[in-house]
Amino acid sequence: MTQRFSKTVRDKVVQLVGPPYLSAVGRLESGVIRVLLVHDVTSDTLDWFTGVVEWIERNGGFLTPNEAQSFFRARVWPGPRYLLTFDDGFQSSFKAAREILEPRGIKVVFFVCPNFIGLRSHEAERFVRDFIFEGKQLPLSQDLCAMTWEEVESLLKAGHTIGSHTLTHARLSNVKDHERLHGEIVTSRDILNARLGVPVTWFAYPFGSIDSMSRKAHQLISDNYEFCCTNIRGHHLAGDEPSLIWRESLSGFEDLSYTKLVMRGVLDWRYYRRRKELLESY
Ligand SMILES: [Zn+2]
Numbered sequence: 009m010t011q012r013f014s015k016t017v018r019d020k021v022v023q024l025v026g027p028p029y030l031s032a033v034g035r036l037e038s039g040v041i042r043v044l045l046v047h048d049v050t051s052d053t054l055d056w057f058t059g060v061v062e063w064i065e066r067n068g069g070f071l072t073p074n075e076a077q078s079f080f081r082a083r084v085w086p087g088p089r090y091l092l093t094f095d096d097g098f099q100s101s102f103k104a105a106r107e108i109l110e111p112r113g114i115k116v117v118f119f120v121c122p123n124f125i126g127l128r129s130h131e132a133e134r135f136v137r138d139f140i141f142e143g144k145q146l147p148l149s150q151d152l153c154a155m156t157w158e159e160v161e162s163l164l165k166a167g168h169t170i171g172s173h174t175l176t177h178a179r180l181s182n183v184k185d186h187e188r189l190h191g192e193i194v195t196s197r198d199i200l201n202a203r204l205g206v207p208v209t210w211f212a213y214p215f216g217s218i219d220s221m222s223r224k225a226h227q228l229i230s231d232n233y234e235f236c237c238t239n240i241r242g243h244h245l246a247g248d249e250p251s252l253i254w255r256e257s258l259s260g261f262e263d264l265s266y267t268k269l270v271m272r273g274v275l276d277w278r279y280y281r282r283r284k285e286l287l288e289s290y
Pocket residue numbers: 095096140173177213214215
């Protein structure tokens with residue numbers, strides 16, 4: 009009941025505040041990019057995802073991963089504002105790329121866990137329950153499946169970028185053993201390098217919240233990758249430090265009107281302290 013009430017209130021606020029807020033923020037957003045995070049695109053969230061893609065095409069456009077790299081390295085703002093990323097390696101995100109992104113020429117970054125890739129039905133389900141949901145009894149979507157290695161390779165061939173999301177979707181702040189930490193961060197990259205035949209320079213923290221990160225893990229990530237994504241909300245200006253990339257997490261279970269506000273950065277202020285703490289201490 010409380011949830012239904014707050015959702016109704018939120019929808020009203022979005023309706024009232026949305027349009028004027030969006031036009032004001034739109035004027036301030038020149039030179040800014042935002043990195044977006046989606047997990048899976050199940051059959052019941054396909055319309056929502058199509059809505060997200062169409063909205064981005066009308067409101068700033070998609071950056072390619074290469075353009076995002078130049079944005080961080082060479083302080084060049086290419087014009088488009090949104091880089092889309094997918095975490096975990098769900099087959100549904102592969103299908104979304106094939107059916108919705110590729111006909112439009114959109115290139116994205118897929119962060120995958122090598123130990124998840126290739127798992128079928130029950131094994132994939134067990135991996136999700138044990139490692140992605142960390143044992144929590146959350147509802148599993150019906151069409152849950154991991155990508156195959158052939159699918160990962162074909163994404164690369166189609167011009168997308170593949171990054172590491174650790175071997176086992178580990179919460180790195182809990183990994184104290186150096187050898188295991190090395191495996192999660194460095195071996196996962198080496199497996200992807202060897203399998204795909206290209207250097208892997210992108211990494212995304214599983215969970216991505218401040219309490220799932222550690223200085224020790226971050227040092228190892230910075231030594232082995234150039235671009236590291238968190239799940240802390242925020243935007244970027246050209247030349248920002250690419251070892252702490254902020255991302256706006258989007259969910260197909262939210263209303264599209266709410267997702268649009270998130271993509272505009274309406275929730276960023278809530279993450280100011282977390283961004284500051286990370287920039288000062290990492
Ligand atoms: Zn993940």
